[in-house]
Amino acid sequence: MASVMPRSHGGDGAEDPPPPSGFGRGQHVEDLVPAKRTRGKAKNKGLRHAIALNKGRVSLPFDTEVTYLPIGIPNDWFTREVGRYMFGHFAFDKSSYNYVSDAEKNAMEVHLRRRFNFTEIEKHPKCRQLMDGLNAVYMKRYRSRKAKAKEEFLANGGETDVARARANIPKGMSEENWNKTVDYFLTKEHKDRSRANKSNRQKQLYANRGGSSTYSSFCFKKDKTRLEAFKNGHTLKDGRFASELEEQKYEELQAEFESQSEPNIEDEFGEGSSSQVNEVQVFEKVFGARRGHYIGMGRKPSLSRFAPPSCVGPHEKEQTPPALTLTEDFLDGLFENESFLERLSKFMNSKKASKNGNEDNMDEDQE
Template sequence: MWRDIGFDKDIWIDVSEAEMVGMLLYLSRWFDFDAITNHPMAPTYWASLNNRICTRYRGHKNIAKNRLTDFAGDVDVTRARAPMGMDQQHWNATINHFLTEKHQKRSAANQECRKKQVVKNRGGTCNYGSVCFKKNLNRLEVFHRAHVNKKGEFVDPLVGEQYNALVAEVALQTHHIADSGGDPDTIYWIAIFEKVLGTRRGHVRGIEPKASSAAGTSASSQ
């Protein structure tokens, strides 16, 4: 990502299709995407992969932004010290993007939003979908892990109430599925989290950002 993609875009979906395709071709050297495409849970896996790339893009962009800040805003010095492996043209474009009025206003607004965040996620930078896949956990288990301290206590009473409401809704939905002769493992997590926690634009609370179509990945999520 450092070498082939510039960080002069607000978000990953603004990156050019050619760069997105290039990223997938690069990743295909290590991952069998045909196996994902042919898997029954392909939409979920594609959405998780896409969200993971989005997270990586945001993380790398933040590192680049901090590099500019570390040099106390000295643009000339920053331009001369591109991150190792990054193309100089991409680095210059990234710096120019950071200096635009649009980006600076958006950055300031995001900082204010973070100050108002009531409950902070303690699950680290890895998104919920990736944790589910890597740890073989369901959505409810991951939500719990992300909001408790080392003693297993919820960091905020509000989250404890939300978790209990989720547990109750999961039990109700599981019971309905069993009564209808269905498989409880097919429970639709997104609908449960949206019902209990509500929704906001572009994000399913307790799940992750809604998947967007990019680089040929599926936009649907289970």
């Protein structure tokens, strides 16, 4: 609440109105307006504070068991920073993040590397999977920021008043990028894709009601199991399941976990042992397998589109050796090389020995 000057004039408050009654503190009109949500600002402040405490870049923890996504509070800062950068520098005129230019991707990652410790990721034994997890974050944030831009477009006229929609540029986005985005929203490609996506969303049986955190991040933050994360994502505020189907699937998961965690038959020393439960197998047994996604757990790792082997940078493309051209000059050079001839002779001898069933035969034995 803001302070209001008392009745007496001390120079500063001579033009201020008197308090509503008596002396002391009053209330400005703006104090009566509900405060805007400041969740995003709190994340920004938290990131700045963490950088100051570390005296450098922030480390990102990952779920290295199932999804290979960043998790925890640092992930909240990371996804927020990715979204802010995209909204301020990207045009949402592509069907997905995959088609954003390499120059734009690299510029964003230069920005992120100043704040987050990518070096630790690049030195990690599972570097390729973690890099692919970062790419999954980029793709998801591109979709969510594009959805936000679409909301702005529809709220300001949409297709019925394109001129008004163009004139109302969202805060933080450049006019050039906004016009490119509007042009894309008007294309047949985008309209067809939007209808298909809407239809697919309506077919979903298990909507996650656990907020913006992933299942893995919830487990990490709250020190919960994946079964508890599923329950959190499928119950209402009063603790009831959102549907009978979700409650039934939870009970099936619970029963499957209990059956797999039962002690095995007693060993030779008369002691039972419990094998570690494979959580992925449990969820897939209850929900069935799905391409690219573990229902109730999150994404499946994929290295098909991304993850360079060297892990020098998130968008360094995998280097493949150039095709070998067997020119006459190249072959002549090989046969003039004594080392090559020696190795070739040994290779031919081994082939002859193998063919005759006697690997100890020497050259003179074969003549």
